[in-house]
Amino acid sequence: MEKVALLVGNDINNISSGNSWSELLDGLTTYLSIDVDFPHDKPFPLAYEEIFFKTIKHTSYKEDDIKRYVAEHVNRIESSNIHHLICNLGVKNILTTNYDLSLESVNSSAIKDITNKGYIKETKYSLFRKHEQDKTTFWHIHGSSTEPRSITLGYEHYSGYLQNIRNYVVSGTKDTYKNKTFKPLLLRMRDKEVENHSWLDLFFTVDIHIFGLALDFVETELWWLLTYREKTKFLKKSLKSPITNVIHYYIPEEFVATSKTKMDLLNSLGVIVIPIEGYSTNKQNYYESVIASISSQLQIK
Numbered sequence: 001m002e003k004v005a006l007l008v009g010n011d012i013n014n015i016s017s018g019n020s021w022s023e024l025l026d027g028l029t030t031y032l033s034i035d036v037d038f039p040h041d042k043p044f045p046l047a048y049e050e051i052f053f054k055t056i057k058h059t060s061y062k063e064d065d066i067k068r069y070v071a072e073h074v075n076r077i078e079s080s081n082i083h084h085l086i087c088n089l090g091v092k093n094i095l096t097t098n099y100d101l102s103l104e105s106v107n108s109s110a111i112k113d114i115t116n117k118g119y120i121k122e123t124k125y126s127l128f129r130k131h132e133q134d135k136t137t138f139w140h141i142h143g144s145s146t147e148p149r150s151i152t153l154g155y156e157h158y159s160g161y162l163q164n165i166r167n168y169v170v171s172g173t174k175d176t177y178k179n180k181t182f183k184p185l186l187l188r189m190r191d192k193e194v195e196n197h198s199w200l201d202l203f204f205t206v207d208i209h210i211f212g213l214a215l216d217f218v219e220t221e222l223w224w225l226l227t228y229r230e231k232t233k234f235l236k237k238s239l240k241s242p243i244t245n246v247i248h249y250y251i252p253e254e255f256v257a258t259s260k261t262k263m264d265l266l267n268s269l270g271v272i273v274i275p276i277e278g279y280s281t282n283k284q285n286y287y288e289s290v291i292a293s294i295s296s297q298l299q300i301k
Contacts, residue, residue: 003206003245004298005093009213012082013102015283019077024070031069032061043218045155052154064148071145074100082287087136089295093206095139095199097213099151104133114146119197120180123149124157125164127198139199162221168200169228186232189242204229204243209297211250211290215262226269233270248272248297250290252279 013019022038029036034054038047055061077100086094087106094103104114118128129150131138143150152161167173173182180197185204188194194201202208203225217223232241249266253275256263266273276293279286 002092004091005095005202005206005208006086006089006091006294007095007208007210007213008086008098008103009096009211009215010098011212011214011283012080012086012287013077013098013100015080015082015287016078024073027073028066028069032059032066034058043155045153045158045218048154049156067148067151067153070151070153071099071148074098075145077102079103079106082284082291085288085291089291089298091298092135093137093139093196093199093202095141095202095208097142097219099140099143099145101131101145104131104138107134107136116144116147123147125161126150126152127164127168127200130199139202141199158218158220162224165200165221166224166228168198169204169225186242200225205245207245208247209250209294210248211294212287215249215266217262226266226271230269246272248274248294250274250276250293252286253277254280 010021025036025038029051032051032055034051036047036051036054038044052063052066055066056063079102083102083106087103096103101114108114114131114133116122116129117132118130120128122129126139126141126143129140129144129147131140131144131146140150142152145151152158168182169185172184172187173180182188182197183191183193185194185200189204194205196202196205213219215222226247229243229247232243247270249271251259251263251273254277256273256275263273274293276286276289278289
């Protein structure tokens with residue numbers, strides 16, 4: 001499965017109680033002894049900055065304490081049958097926005113020994129962050145609980161991350177890293193020099209199946225990547241875009257009508273949207289259906 005990758009979001013963890021984002025936030029604000037409202041119209045990256053400033057202004061806690069709490073909370077998430085089914089698909093590269101190690105723990109109980117095997121050892125950002133286990137590489141694109149400082153939460157962190165992503169993809173990384181300079185990704189693709197050092201290489205070169213991810217508009221780096229990827233097909237005529245991979249997005253059938261704005265945007269960006277029934281009835285069965293759909297497509301290829 002070299003030419004396929006998965007992008008897995010946090011909703012696969014919500015099958016078991018106690019793992020939801022809202023429960024984490026309730027526990028976090030209680031731990032910090034601060035009061036923060038989370039209405040639907042408050043984007044979380046900015047809500048996090050509110051948490052941060054209330055914390056450092058009114059308590060003795062620091063940002064490292066916030067991120068360590070998040071890391072410790074997600075480390076309690078255990079693998080479910082869905083995690084096992086995902087890993088048993090035989091896909092070599094699994095990208096995830098999750099911080100926890102529940103996917104890695106499917107085939108190993110020694111998750112305490114898991115370390116970042118990225119080509120470049122980052123502490124804050126996660127262009128290269130990966131864990132290797134057996135024949136599977138797990139790319140934690142929003143950071144990992146193994147390095148709490150890497151956990152991407154706030155507006156400033158998202159913005160800095162996007163800046164680094166854009167440099168890696170568009171302009172290259174001259175003088176950015178001590179032991180490696182990367183040319184713009186499209187040039188590397190054209191010259192067949194892509195070595196999959198980063199999950200960004202995969203996003204432009206292999207078919208991606210996205211599920212368990214709401215893909216909210218606050219996920220700025222993912223929306224930027226989808227937009228840039230599609231624009232290169234029309235605005236880079238002189239370069240002749242080498243992008244031929246396909247991106248699939250799985251969504252509960254019952255959410256399609258209420259997500260028209262997102263559906264229209266995804267369709268305009270060339271993403272294949274695949275509605276799957278049963279989410280509201282049985283979330284476990286829904287994800288089994290998603291994985292079965294992906295499996296059938298892999299067998300066809």
